[in-house]
Amino acid sequence: MRAGKLRDRVTLRGARHGHPPAWPDAGQAWAEFVEPRSAGRTEQQGIRAPASTLVRMRPRPGLVPGMLIERPDGALFIIEAIDPARTMVEIAARRLQGVPAQYVPFATGIGYSIDAWLVRNNVFVGEANEPRHLVEVIQPQLAWPWCERGDLIQIAGLSLEIVGQVEGTDDGLTVQLFTIPG
Structure with a gap:
């Protein structure tokens, strides 16, 4: 070689x-x-x-x-x-790989760049009849603690608030999150 x-x-x-x-x-x-x-x-x-x-x-x-x-x-x-x-x-x-996004932890309010993927848009209706979006993120790009309720993801012109993690999607590298417009 x-x-x-x-x-x-x-x-x-x-x-x-x-x-x-x-x-x-x-x-x-x-x-x-x-x-x-x-x-x-x-x-x-x-x-x-x-x-x-x-x-x-x-x-x-x-x-x-x-x-x-x-x-x-x-x-x-x-x-x-x-x-x-x-x-x-x-x-x-x-x-x-994903598209450029911003992750804003609720605790600090200071955003940082990540790559994320808007998996599905308006796929679920939540408790208050708001649309829910499914977003996938790369865990090694996130600062701990991550994926907490109230954190924001800004992607594709949307500001989305994290309301929960999709069960069974944490594979040690990525995780899918339920979000609502924030």
Whole structure:
């Protein structure tokens, strides 16, 4: 393998653990990213990109599916599969991507940038007949404590107040939230 192809210095992160939640640093590596190029790409339906990205790097111990790869530009990838070889490792990774949004914790009122995805618009009617929206967020981008009732997400020209978490959607990387216009 020619080292000249490995142009991005990436940070590897382990699975979420602890309280407050953290994704432990598992080291750094040089990597090459080969983005999917398909004329018939499917449309994005959530935070995870519709197609896998090929990531190449030198073999290293402890590399397992479920780890995160963080590129210098802030892009996050979740490792789905690893094909080890003698001189390099080929990884199928799914990019975690959304649209620019602001997360505003109720406690501080100070917003910060995140990527989020408006999964469904006006899908449910809440207790007071208000429309509810479903928003998916990337957990490693959030400052603890997160997803508390009263926090705001500003996305796609909407200001949405968090009223709850969708049961069963916390996979250690993303979570879906019920929101109402805030």
